[in-house]
Amino acid sequence: MPDIHIERTHTLGMKGARAAARKWIERAGEQFEIECDYTEGKARDVAQFTRPGIDGTLEVTADSLTLTAELGFLFSAFSDQISAKIARNIDEVLGTKPAEEEDDGYGKGWL
Template sequence: MPDIQISRTHTLGLAAARAQARRWGEKATEKFGVQCDYASGDTEDLLRFSGNGVDGQLRVTASALELQAELGFLAAMFKDKIESKINAQFDELLAQA
């Protein structure tokens, strides 16, 4: 079971959600040094991220963002802070769209 699971519904549609997910991935790379790999699909996209004790994926659909992340030993000590930060980032991204 993932250490962090976040699910957000939205009304953006796939194109706008895709743009926001890519933006989130860029910010995660800049701020936290994770490496991101983005794969686009017809009905959903998958952004995989890894680095600095965090491995996970963000599933992007026309109506939802679903993040799952596994935390390494040191990162697990900051689970609440990491989860809170991701929730705030998603709030900001969805509000801007």
């Protein structure tokens, strides 16, 4: 069972969802050295990402984004905070919530 599971529905269509997913991946890569392999499919894209302490996938469809991630031992104690931050960042790239700039004590912009 994944430590983090976030699912968001949207009305962006596949093209818009791909753009939002790539935006999230780009930000995560720049800020946190996430390595990602992105595979486009006809009805579903899958991005597999990794960095020390976290491995996961982001599934992209025409009407949803689903992120699942496994956390390493050191990060698992902060899974609720990490999950909340990732959810806010996904909401931001989907355009469903404004960007938040608070520092939650774990570093601004966590994933």
